[in-house]
Amino acid sequence: MPTTLCRDLRHLATARSMLFLVLLYLSSMHNQSEAARSGKKAPIELDENTWTRLLEGEWMFDLYAPWCPACKRLEPEWKKFAEWSDDLNINVASADVTANPALSGRFMVRGLPTIYHVKDGIFRIYDGPRQHHALINFIEEQNWKSTPPVSRWIAPDTLQMSFLAYSFRLSMTLRNIHNHLVENVGLPYYVSYLIFALCTVTLGTLLGLFIVFIIDMLCPARYSSCPPETISRAVIEKRGQAKDSDLDDSPESSPEKPSSTKEKVRRRVKS
DSSP, X not given: OHHHHHHHHHHHHHHHHHHHHHHHHHHHHHHHHHHHHHHHHSOEEOOTTTGGGGXXXXXXXXXXXXXXXXXXXXXXXXXXXXXXXXXXXXEEEEEETTTOHHHHHHTTOOSSSEEEEEETTEEEEEOXXXXXXXXXXXXXXXXXXXXXXXXXXXXXXXXXXXXXXXHHHHHHHHHHHHHIIIIIIOOOHHHHHXXXXXXXXXXXXXXXXXXXXXXXXXXXXXXXXXXXXXXXXXXXXXXXXXXXXXXXHSGGGOTHHHHHHHHHHHHHHHO
């Protein structure tokens, strides 16, 4: 009897160990699958260097700012929408315009958040509801087909929008330099503004001289090969001819005046 009891206890301990190992394995597999799913479902963060990924495939792209209240309200809905990206066969991405000021110029951000639908490099602005189920229906029912694409004049991948993006980046760089001069170096505001004014005048002068130099190289001025004496004589002769023509056109030299005076005398005599 004791032998049988020990044997049963031994089998029970083995079964518990096996059950514990099975549960531990299942738990680890579940955690790994959850981690993999959470990694795939998170929105893709794009910046000024990686935004060109939008030109291939189908994307929903959100431009936001951390301080924007409307962006904060959209954030949980956007994450829920990103969880459906695999089922909808699209990519869901976001970009912070405060950290990437060039994107706000390239995408003509007039308000926050700004949502774009991109299909094979064709950009459309999404103006629908900001709930995740509305975004899902927008993709699932292909409602983007009824939305007109943005004009090529303001398409983010055009040359003029690239120039605008670099202008925004330059302005932000100048702003950072101004903040560094005022906050870190300790210069007064007017000194910083004076430095920027002097730099602007200097660069403008140099640019003007460079443009004049290029024009002179492309379109050189034509100088006459005649000596100065010949030019002065020609000028004097032209002036003399002009005076002669003025005398010929004057009322005193006109032959019609005597006849007109005679007619006036005859009229007076007749009267």
